[in-house]
Amino acid sequence: MTETRVPEEHESQPPQPGTLMTRATGVGTSVGRSLLLPTLAMVTALVIGAIIIAFSDIDILRLLFDDPGAAIGQMASEVSRAYRALFRGSVGSVNSLSETLFAAAPLLLAGLSVALGFRAGLFNIGAQGQMLMGGLAATYVGIYVSLPGIIHIPLTLLAGFAGGMIWGGLAGLLKARTGAHEVITTIMGNFIAVFFIQWILTTPGLQDPGRNNPVSAALSGTARLPRIFGSGYRVTIGLLIGVALVFVVHWVLYRSSIGFEFRAVGSNPEAGRYAGMNVALVVTLAMALAGGLAGLAGANQVMGLEPYKASPALAGAVGFDAITVALLGRSNPVGVLWAALLFGALAAGGRAMQGAAQVPIDLVVVLQALIVIFVAAPGIVRAIYRVKAPDEKPTQLTTGWGS
Amino acid sequence: MALVLEGITKRFPGVLANDDVSLSVAPGEVVALLGENGAGKSTLMNILYGLYTADEGTITIDGKETVFDSSADAIAAGIGMVHQHFMLVPVFTVTENVVLGQEPTGFGGMIDRDAARETVMGISERYNLRVDPDALIENISVGVQQRVEIIKVLNREAQFVIFDEPTAVLTPQEVEEFFGILEGLKKDGKGIVFITHKLGEALEVADRIVVMRGGKVVGEALPSQTTMQDLADLMVGRMVDLTVPKQPASRGERVLEVRDLVVLDFRNVKAVDGVSFDVHAGEIVGIAGVQGNGQTELIEGITGLRPAMSGSVQLGKTDITDAHPRDLHKLSVSHIPEDRQGSGLVLDFSVAENMILDSYYDRPFSRGIVMDWASTRDMVSELVKQYDVRTPGIDVPVSTLSGGNQQKVIVAREFAREVELVIAAQPTRGIDVGSIEYIHSQIVAKRDAGAAVLVVSSELDEVRALADRILVMYHGRIVAEFAPDADVTDIGLAMLGSAT
Numbered sequence: 001m002t003e004t005r006v007p008e009e010h011e012s013q014p015p016q017p018g019t020l021m022t023r024a025t026g027v028g029t030s031v032g033r034s035l036l037l038p039t040l041a042m043v044t045a046l047v048i049g050a051i052i053i054a055f056s057d058i059d060i061l062r063l064l065f066d067d068p069g070a071a072i073g074q075m076a077s078e079v080s081r082a083y084r085a086l087f088r089g090s091v092g093s094v095n096s097l098s099e100t101l102f103a104a105a106p107l108l109l110a111g112l113s114v115a116l117g118f119r120a121g122l123f124n125i126g127a128q129g130q131m132l133m134g135g136l137a138a139t140y141v142g143i144y145v146s147l148p149g150i151i152h153i154p155l156t157l158l159a160g161f162a163g164g165m166i167w168g169g170l171a172g173l174l175k176a177r178t179g180a181h182e183v184i185t186t187i188m189g190n191f192i193a194v195f196f197i198q199w200i201l202t203t204p205g206l207q208d209p210g211r212n213n214p215v216s217a218a219l220s221g222t223a224r225l226p227r228i229f230g231s232g233y234r235v236t237i238g239l240l241i242g243v244a245l246v247f248v249v250h251w252v253l254y255r256s257s258i259g260f261e262f263r264a265v266g267s268n269p270e271a272g273r274y275a276g277m278n279v280a281l282v283v284t285l286a287m288a289l290a291g292g293l294a295g296l297a298g299a300n301q302v303m304g305l306e307p308y309k310a311s312p313a314l315a316g317a318v319g320f321d322a323i324t325v326a327l328l329g330r331s332n333p334v335g336v337l338w339a340a341l342l343f344g345a346l347a348a349g350g351r352a353m354q355g356a357a358q359v360p361i362d363l364v365v366v367l368q369a370l371i372v373i374f375v376a377a378p379g380i381v382r383a384i385y386r387v388k389a390p391d392e393k394p395t396q397l398t399t400g401w402g403s
Numbered sequence: 404m405a406l407v408l409e410g411i412t413k414r415f416p417g418v419l420a421n422d423d424v425s426l427s428v429a430p431g432e433v434v435a436l437l438g439e440n441g442a443g444k445s446t447l448m449n450i451l452y453g454l455y456t457a458d459e460g461t462i463t464i465d466g467k468e469t470v471f472d473s474s475a476d477a478i479a480a481g482i483g484m485v486h487q488h489f490m491l492v493p494v495f496t497v498t499e500n501v502v503l504g505q506e507p508t509g510f511g512g513m514i515d516r517d518a519a520r521e522t523v524m525g526i527s528e529r530y531n532l533r534v535d536p537d538a539l540i541e542n543i544s545v546g547v548q549q550r551v552e553i554i555k556v557l558n559r560e561a562q563f564v565i566f567d568e569p570t571a572v573l574t575p576q577e578v579e580e581f582f583g584i585l586e587g588l589k590k591d592g593k594g595i596v597f598i599t600h601k602l603g604e605a606l607e608v609a610d611r612i613v614v615m616r617g618g619k620v621v622g623e624a625l626p627s628q629t630t631m632q633d634l635a636d637l638m639v640g641r642m643v644d645l646t647v648p649k650q651p652a653s654r655g656e657r658v659l660e661v662r663d664l665v666v667l668d669f670r671n672v673k674a675v676d677g678v679s680f681d682v683h684a685g686e687i688v689g690i691a692g693v694q695g696n697g698q699t700e701l702i703e704g705i706t707g708l709r710p711a712m713s714g715s716v717q718l719g720k721t722d723i724t725d726a727h728p729r730d731l732h733k734l735s736v737s738h739i740p741e742d743r744q745g746s747g748l749v750l751d752f753s754v755a756e757n758m759i760l761d762s763y764y765d766r767p768f769s770r771g772i773v774m775d776w777a778s779t780r781d782m783v784s785e786l787v788k789q790y791d792v793r794t795p796g797i798d799v800p801v802s803t804l805s806g807g808n809q810q811k812v813i814v815a816r817e818f819a820r821e822v823e824l825v826i827a828a829q830p831t832r833g834i835d836v837g838s839i840e841y842i843h844s845q846i847v848a849k850r851d852a853g854a855a856v857l858v859v860s861s862e863l864d865e866v867r868a869l870a871d872r873i874l875v876m877y878h879g880r881i882v883a884e885f886a887p888d889a890d891v892t893d894i895g896l897a898m899l900g901s902a903t
Contacts, residue, residue, distance in 0.1 A: 255776070257769045264760065267751045274708065274738070274746040275761035276729030 040381045041374030049367045050079045082357040089352020090345035098233035104344025108242035109297035110322030111336040113290045118331040120286035121266030126186025127294040128319025129193035130164035134295020135302045137163025139310040142219030149222040156223040160299020161292040168291015176280035198312045216310040225304035236304035250333040324372050405429045406563050411460035420446040422618040428594040435597045435609035439835030443618040444598045448565050452484045453477035483561025485552045487568045493541035498523045501555045526554045530587045546577035563594040571833045602631045649847045652871040655684030658855035664714035666704035674700035676879035687856040689870025694861040697879035702828045737817035741828035747813045750802040755783040757801045758816050790815035807838030825856040
């Protein structure tokens with residue numbers, strides 16, 4: 001009786017010729033099999049990035065006509081300087097590792113949010129807004145409640161979760177009750193959240209005294225996330241919470257009856273309805289949980305990041321990068337962990353690259369975009385490396401082998 | 404000028420889908436390719452249509468060996484295919500769909516709509532394929548959509564036309580019309596391959612019948628020199644019974660009581676218009692009728708999937724009008740839905756997951772919210788054996804199974820417990836003879852175990868073979884009741900609304 005068999009075996013199934021969204025989000029594919037493509041995608045992206053670096057220096061381009069040999073040499077050294085800086089800045093030292101993990105934590109939490117949505121057939125574009133609402137709720141509790149840290153921290157996190165949950169659940173409820181598509185409602189939710197937070201952070205009581213822009217006061221010391229490797233390194237226990245949630249989300253999806261409902265309704269709501277599932281409730285709950293995870297990411301941004309204040313910019317672009325992270329991680333909790341670490345490394349390394357090699361950090365965005373394009377369109381990578389699509393039959397028009 | 408396939412072999416991982424298959428079609432000939440699901444018919448045709456490449460064997464057209472790398476090559480060589488699932492754009496008109504991909508263009512690359520319309524009208528008249536060239540696909544019936552597909556194929560000047568299970572989606576009248584269309588194509592010298600698993604149809608329209616089983620051609624026959632029984636034996640490789648062996652029903656207590664039920668369809672039109680009937684324990688009540696006479700809505704109304712406007716549904720002493728499907732499951736009601744893939748299964752899910760799709764919420768499959776996969780696996784493995792589901796394992800996606808085995812997964816799920824009421828809608832639609840026989844025997848077994856059984860089928864033969872009482876539904880009402888041995892003509896007339 002090994003209870004561990006089913007999900008693994010289920011996941012190791014060949015990808016099904018599903019809908020476009022199914023294929024793009026990787027719902028129904030495995031971790032192991034999907035590792036090869038992202039790796040190749042990253043290598044390809046780095047090669048193209050190298051070409052961009054090589055050709056973006058106008059002086060070298062001029063030299064190319066006069067002395068091609070020297071120009072190519074300079075290009076090579078330019079590229080290697082940039083990539084070495086990228087590497088050093090992301091994993092080259094304890095501090096860079098800490099920076100990588102520090103950047104990965106919110107991406108991981110918000111990425112799990114989007115991935116959970118995908119598994120339930122929901123496209124949660126609203127992680128950004130849910131982060132803001134979660135961050136705001138955490139800020140309230142972080143400022144106004146005074147308790148010892150051991151209770152204050154979990155309570156503040158919980159507030160963040162609740163804030164995001166309400167915001168995400170609202171979109172779920174709208175979908176369940178009225179059929180309003182979650183893509184529309186969550187995008188609108190993002191706008192509402194950002195303007196709401198801009199306004200509320202200028203109200204007395206929340207606004208940092210003496211400021212006239214929307215910035216909150218600082219969270220009390222007991223509500224700040226402790227740093228893992230001491231005060232010198234910025235990575236906090238927010239990362240550990242994220243890693244723990246990887247397992248929780250995996251458990252919910254594959255070991256709980258709620259996850260069974262999420263996946264069934266996500267894949268075929270009509271069959272779910274016929275099987276007696278409460279589709280409206282499932283959709284609402286899935287969006288609420290997804291929102292809660294994003295809310296935690298928001299809480300992480302005010303509780304774990306100096307100066308421990310909320311502002312309309314607290315989510316940065318994390319809520320949107322989270323969609324990319326979830327796609328890259330093929331909507332698999334473990335895949336999301338790797339994707340978040342990769343994006344964290346690129347973010348940390350990109351800053352170092354900008355400083356040391358004068359290559360703009362925007363290159364990192366280009367690299368991220370390329371990786372995602374290659375992952376989303378695996379045909380390109382397969383064509384380049386002549387990787388055969390595993391067990392995938394050509395355009396399938398019938399079910400089964402024969403008629 | 405003939406199409407010849409010779410020695411075609413196609414291997415998929417773990418499956419020999421086609422094993423040295425040879426087939427020929429002459430112009431003006433209708434060849435029926437008969438076989439159970441999984442016999443390799445569609446694989447063979449997909450090879451012919453350029454969708455798969457054969458591992459061995461040759462395709463010869465007009466004495467010239469050809470290789471198809473894509474369906475475009477096959478189309479260029481004069482081969483057309485009418486798929487089982489139509490490939491039409493719902494929001495385009497008939498004309499737009501026909502010319503899609505090869506639009507006649509006029510000045511400045513503008514689509515010449517008049518020319519396109521002419522083309523469609525021309526083909527339509529020539530082959531008696533009645534369509535309204537300006538109708539939107541989403542507004543026309545399935546039978547007419549099929550005609551559009553045929554016109555599309557003819558517009559691409561196909562000399563050989565492959566029909567993949569063309570009658571599966573048609574009403575009996577539409578089937579008759581379709582056979583007329585086949586005649587027309589034949590007269591015009593088109594070579595036709597007609598894939599089917601319906602014996603009667605093969606006998607009716609084919610000039611030659613080729614039977615496939617397990618990836619091989621196992622026999623060839625002329626309709627005039629063979630019988631249904633012979634063909635059925637060839638198809639399944641053993642003697643099959645086309646009638647369902649069963650004892651007379653021993654009727655018990657009333658289990659289901661439907662009174663004056665009114666249900667609206669998606670257009671808010673009364674699809675079920677005051678229906679009343681009873682089903683007793685130990686009997687099978689069959690509802691016959693041409694598809695679209697309210698049977699779907701009736702079942703959805705009884706099973707709580709569509710609200711009842713008025714009337715009541717009673718299970719024993721419990722009122723189940725508008726009860727939630729979960730409540731019905733708890734009240735020991737089994738439901739085999741009409742649309743296997745649309746509402747009966749989650750195709751991405753494994754066999755195991757589909758097997759517990761409606762019972763996952765309770766022991767032994769879960770405790771609280773914790774799924775018990777170990778015990779689920781044991782149960783499912785047992786059920787797969789018990790219900791003869793042919794699958795490489797319980798973890799493969801159910802979408803990789805043949806239609807008959809997919810249906811067996813549903814039957815196993817619905818029947819593997821004590822049930823009081825069985826509601827089976829189109830329980831054997833589109834599946835092979837072997838599976839039909841098996842599922843019928845299971846339904847009868849449930850009856851004999853004391854369940855009340857309601858069977859809805861648009862196949863009159865099926866209703867007659869299974870039911871102890873036949874109700875005929877027409878225009879949302881029950882218009883007649885028959886004993887199973889009643890005259891077919893009488894039942895047929897009632898189905899067309901002309902009974903008194």
